[in-house]
Amino acid sequence: MEFFEVLKRRYSVRAYKPDPISDETLKQILEAVNSAPSAGNLQAYEVVVVRDPERKQQLAKAAWGQWFIAQAPVVLVFVANPERNRFRYGKRGEELYSLQDATIACTFAHLAAVALGLGSCWIGAFNDNAVRQVIGAPQNMRPVAILPIGVPADMPEPRERRPLSDLIHEEQLRK
Ligand SMILES: Cc1cc2nc3c(=O)[nH]c(=O)nc-3n(C[C@H](O)[C@H](O)[C@H](O)COP(=O)(O)O)c2cc1C
Numbered sequence: 001m002e003f004f005e006v007l008k009r010r011y012s013v014r015a016y017k018p019d020p021i022s023d024e025t026l027k028q029i030l031e032a033v034n035s036a037p038s039a040g041n042l043q044a045y046e047v048v049v050v051r052d053p054e055r056k057q058q059l060a061k062a063a064w065g066q067w068f069i070a071q072a073p074v075v076l077v078f079v080a081n082p083e084r085n086r087f088r089y090g091k092r093g094e095e096l097y098s099l100q101d102a103t104i105a106c107t108f109a110h111l112a113a114v115a116l117g118l119g120s121c122w123i124g125a126f127n128d129n130a131v132r133q134v135i136g137a138p139q140n141m142r143p144v145a146i147l148p149i150g151v152p153a154d155m156p157e158p159r160e161r162r163p164l165s166d167l168i169h170e171e172q173l174r175k
Pocket of ligand 1: 012066
């Protein structure tokens, strides 16, 4: 699919058909993740692939009852791993770059899913510690996003955006 077509077709999918995702398709999504840029190419994040129905339920519960998460055949959890870049970038790497690395990686997965005829939804509302517990992440790693992926079973109206004239600033922020 052409890149701008992918952008046009992307939306947050909150209902999924029960169709499974093949290993090959999932691999394509994960390879897209792995091609994302990262600070110093240190890839200061981890990705947990969750397919177990019980564990998906636990993730949905950790995300304050967003039960559609458990409906998706595959759920990816993106976790910032500051240990991977602290040695080179110190506090900035730890507090900012690791979150950015995980965010960009999740964006690539979100877009790759569309290109493959699938849909996903960025989930940012969750209890960090509950998610850590579900995926076995230590306290120093921060869950950044949960991404349920599957065949879309919904088709909401496109969401409005701010006009470019409001969003974009020439040279300096408007007062
Ligand atoms: C950082 C972030 C956190 C989000 N958290 C949630 C969430 O917890 N649950 C949810 O249903 N959607 C969540 N979303 C999806 C947004 O609601 C959605 O992208 C926005 O409303 C625009 O709609 P669209 O993606 O369909 O264009 C999140 C998106 C981002 C980028």
